[in-house]
Amino acid sequence: MNKLKKVFNNKENSIVSIYFSAGFPNLDSTSKIIKSLTANGADFIEVGIPFSDPLADGPTIQESGSIALKNGMNLSILFDQLNEIKDFNTVPLVMMGYWNSILQFGVERFLISCKSVGIAGAILPDLPLEVYDREYKVLFEKHEIPFIFLISPQTSEERIKKIDQLSNGFIYAVSSSSTTGNKNGIESAEPYLKRIQSYQLKNPIVTGFNIKTKKDVEFASQFTDGVVIGSAFINAIKKNASLEENISEFMSEYK
Incomplete structure (x- = not known):
């Protein structure tokens, strides 16, 4: 069974996933962050692939990605880093990035590399559903890398149900x-989250964007299976204490 499915099948409380930009704050931070998040109760971890033009990301994640690129992070280095921890990492890792990065690296090379380091899924927001279904679905399934689709308040019921079938x-x-990290409260999404809940989809749903506090986690988890926290986490690891101390303090609020 895929590691992600085990997490959702065995969940007793809300799923809390953390996003970070690989290569931030330092080039060698990736394994330290994953180890510390694992030790502090993250249910799964989204590893962000830094990209020069991250259209879906707000200022905080854009800045962290820009710093990561300046630090020298790229997919080859990232896979080398993940390879070093694959034998003892116990928390599912999901790769999140932009399609152009994957095309430049090579789609099948990317999927082979993901499988070799134990990646449990991939989120590529700018790869359209129709293109994925027509051209890449077979490849992702061949290498057993689940493709994670995004939906938004503007996504129609018909499209959401098609995504559910493909997921x-x-x-x-x-x-x-x-974009991520904007100032609107998660409560404004209640009608949308209730609408998704009413569809009774076969796949678990995780809420992302605008999740900052424990209250936000509790609110979103009334309607979905868990949350992703990104910008708030990146802000937390900028603090002056050690990376491990910052992560421990941050996670203590949620788990």
Whole structure:
């Protein structure tokens, strides 16, 4: 069974996933962050692939990605880093990035590399559903890497149900149509989250964007299976204490 499915099948409380930009704050931070998040109760971890033009990301994640690129992070280095921890990492890792990075690296090379280091899924927001279904679905399934689709308040019921049919991991419910880390509260997404809940989809749903506090986690988890926290986490690891101390303090609020 895929590691992600085990997490959702065995969950007793809300799933809390953390996003970070690989290569931030330092080039060698990736394994330290994953180890510390694992030790502090993250249910799964989204490893962000830094990209020069991250259209879906707000200022905090854009800045962290820009710093990661300046630090020298790229997919080859990232896979080398993940390879070093694959034998003892116990928390599912999901790769999140932009399609152009994958095309430049090579799609099948990317999928082979993902499988070799134990990646449990891939989120590529700018690869259209129709293109994935027509051209790449067979490749992703061949290498057993679930493709995680995003839905938003503007996504129609018909499209959401098609995504549910194509999915084999979870569905990422973007809580607003703006970028990550904006100032709108998660409560404004209630009608949308209730609408998704009413569809009774076969795949788990995870809410992302605008999740900052424990209250936000509790609110979103009334309607979906869990949350992704990104910008708030990246802000937390900028603090002056050690990376491990910052992560321990941050996670203590949620788990």
